[in-house]
Amino acid sequence: MYIRAPGLADLVLALILPAPLALPQQSQTPRKPEVPYVATSEAAIRAMLKLANVTKDDIVYDLGCGDGRIVIAAAKDYGAHGVGIDIDPQRIREANANASKAGVQQLVRFDEKDLFQTDLHNATVVTLFLREDFNVRLRPKLLKELKPGARIVSNTFDMYDWKPDKQLVLPGPSDELFNRKLYLWLVPQK
Numbered sequence: 001m002y003i004r005a006p007g008l009a010d011l012v013l014a015l016i017l018p019a020p021l022a023l024p025q026q027s028q029t030p031r032k033p034e035v036p037y038v039a040t041s042e043a044a045i046r047a048m049l050k051l052a053n054v055t056k057d058d059i060v061y062d063l064g065c066g067d068g069r070i071v072i073a074a075a076k077d078y079g080a081h082g083v084g085i086d087i088d089p090q091r092i093r094e095a096n097a098n099a100s101k102a103g104v105q106q107l108v109r110f111d112e113k114d115l116f117q118t119d120l121h122n123a124t125v126v127t128l129f130l131r132e133d134f135n136v137r138l139r140p141k142l143l144k145e146l147k148p149g150a151r152i153v154s155n156t157f158d159m160y161d162w163k164p165d166k167q168l169v170l171p172g173p174s175d176e177l178f179n180r181k182l183y184l185w186l187v188p189q190k
Contacts, residue, residue, distance in 0.1 A: 035130050037066050037091065041179040043170055044155050045073045051168055051184050052125045052151040054078045061085065061123040063115040063130070063138070068095025068108065070127050075099075075107035082108040083123070085115050120145040129155040129178075136160055143187060150187040158183050 040048070048070065054060060056079035062070040063085050071082025072095075084095050095110040111118070115138070120126065123146060128135060135157055142152055156178050158164060164183040172180050 035064060035134060037088070038129065038178055039066060040070060040129050040155055044179040044182065045070055046077075047168060047170055048127055048153045048155060048182055049074055049078065051166060051182055052127070052153045054080050054125055056080055058124045059083065059122050060125040060127065061118075061120060062127045063118070064128065064134075065095055065110060066091050066129075068098050068110055071095075071108045071110075072099055072102050072104055074125075075104035076102050080107070080125075084108065084110040085113050085118050086110070087112065087114055116141065121147075124150050126150065126152045127155070128152065128157070130157060132157045132160060146187045148187050148189045152185040152187070154183045154185075155179060156181055159185070 049060075052058075052060075054074050058074070058078070058080040060071050060074040060080050060082045061084075062068075062082065065071060065084025065086045068084045068091075071084045074080040074082045084092075086092055086095070089112050092110045092112045096105070099105045099108045099110070120141065126142060126146065128138070130138075135154060136159055139159055139162060146152070158181075162185060165186045166184040168182040168184075170180045170182070
């Protein structure tokens with residue numbers, strides 16, 4: 001068997017031709033949030049966690065967690081573990097600072113991540129304050145990854161044709177758009 005040793009021409013070509021593996025990777029431009037950040041009111045947080053019947057045995061995931069207030073409240077008020085997911089690095093920094101200030105950093109975690117790329121298998125409760133179109137896009141993922149009996153609670157927005165197991169309307173002005181209507185779905189048996 002004959003193996004050709006690299007010659008001068010091979011070395012020159014190696015120096016002048018781009019080597020894709022040797023080039024530094026371009027950093028990806030951070031994705032902008034597709035849903036504007038609107039904070040969940042304290043009354044809605046309390047009602048959402050109560051509607052989901054959160055206990056210390058739960059793992060609460062908040063998709064689009066913003067400043068972390070829902071998972072922090074679940075940890076502080078119920079002793080539950082929580083995971084907040086948000087694509088905005090500023091919101092993740094705020095959430096971590098808020099968890100530290102509340103003294104629950106050992107019970108919660110915040111990940112800068114696309115919520116559609118998040119593994120939800122461990123969640124027993126998922127909270128949402130997104131738009132209907134996002135809820136509907138998330139529905140197959142929620143049904144595939146969550147265990148039967150897991151609870152999904154949405155602030156303000158429903159899931160079109162998937163009728164909630166419970167609905168709650170909080171008191172307040174009738175023209176108030178957000179933080180009044182809450183929806184609960186139980187993941188059915190597969």
